[in-house]
Amino acid sequence: MKLSRLFTKTEKETPKDETSVNAQLLEQAGFVYKNNSGIYTYLPLGWRTLNKINAIIREEMNALGATELLMPTLVNKRYWEASERWDVDVMYKLKDETGHEFGLGWTHEEVITEIAKRYVQSYKDLPFSAYQIQSKFRNEARAKSGILRGREFLMKDLYSFHRDEADLQRFYQDVLNSYLKVFQRLGLDAYVTEASGGAFTKEYTHEFQVLSEAGEDTIFYCEKCRYSQNKEITNLPQGGKCPKCDGTINVGKSIEVGNIFRLGTRFSKAFNLNFVDEKGESKPIVMGSYGIGPSRVMGTLAEVFHDKSGLLWPESVAPFKVYLIALDGAAKEAAKIYQRLWDHGVEVLYDDRDDKGAGEKFADADLIGLPIRVIVSSKTLKEKSVEVKRRGKPGMELVPVKDIGKTLEK
């Protein structure tokens, strides 16, 4: 993409009134636009990043054997009444002219359970799992921290259906491992944290927590074996011995980027979702639900990966891999290099603005935070080379123009 065609611009100043790093940097660099508190537009750069995050999640969900679908956002009152969740204060409710009442979907156990009823009758139909990536709406009393806690946000929600607790437990463990893989690919160091099940279950659930001062949660964790518990439920002693190994328990603020729940039969009983086993006996289906917030993940990445000059995206989620800059009359050669890089499958953002000084282009490159910066100038062309620099790393190297595609495609 050429910068001259990107309609967004960076801001020289950090937005006033924003104290959280993700809000400051993502707005300043033109990744998101705040329409209202907790309600954001994902601008072209941000949308590309979000789609990179989604693509990684999709790959891992598909690898689990889950299939993707898309459920409605407008969810009729009858669904919520069936599970006794109509009187939930985070739900946006609305009524149309004819008096039909809806809640905007803030989670979709009810909808998927009803759908499953239509297609699942026998043990032969189990187990199965399905997921979606969709905007969720939650009427948060207080949206905060940029895109970390929004009223409208993106969520990947996965639901699984099993014949018994043992099979749920097996899949639950698979999802746990799958989530760890997702976060590892996203460049995030997530702790699997034991937490309370809230209204869903009396058992522990597991949250995926990334240490960050911007987080709202507090976890007690062992760096050595990575055992971790949420402050809500823990009796681990700060500075004390880890009960699982000989490590020490630390305390830190953290961002919850994912969670997994064993739902049991709460929803299948509410909707009479049953199956018939080999003996002809009818039994309630055992369910699980599992969530990751891609938009919150994006905010978390901004919180974790930045420096005083701007963002520092991991390559797996950067909107582009390369920020290409043409200086002093090298535009013609830069355009060729731009094309060559794309031919090699390298995603390039080309700063082709001819009315901007070098300093401004450098500042924007740093702010936007793509992993690699390539500069073409008369100086480098004298060496038949371009300058390649990694964001956040000292030093640079000259790479011959003829090798640039091969060098950067890796």
Added chain:
RNA sequence: CGGGCUGUAGUGUAACGGCAGCACGAGACGUUUGGGACGUUUUAGUCCGAGUUCGAAUCUCGGCAGCCCGACCA
């Protein structure tokens, strides 16, 4: 939902109750190009509504909006 703070050009900021100014940005022309370059010139603003006052960006009330703290957060 309780509490605190704040709303001035696109952005960031100034102005005692008394002429709304500055910088950047944006537009035009020219010179520039290795860390937000320079000259000339143009452009654009007091969140909305009431009230007090000779006079309101400034004081009062209401609304709307944002940030922060707390409560809440399957």
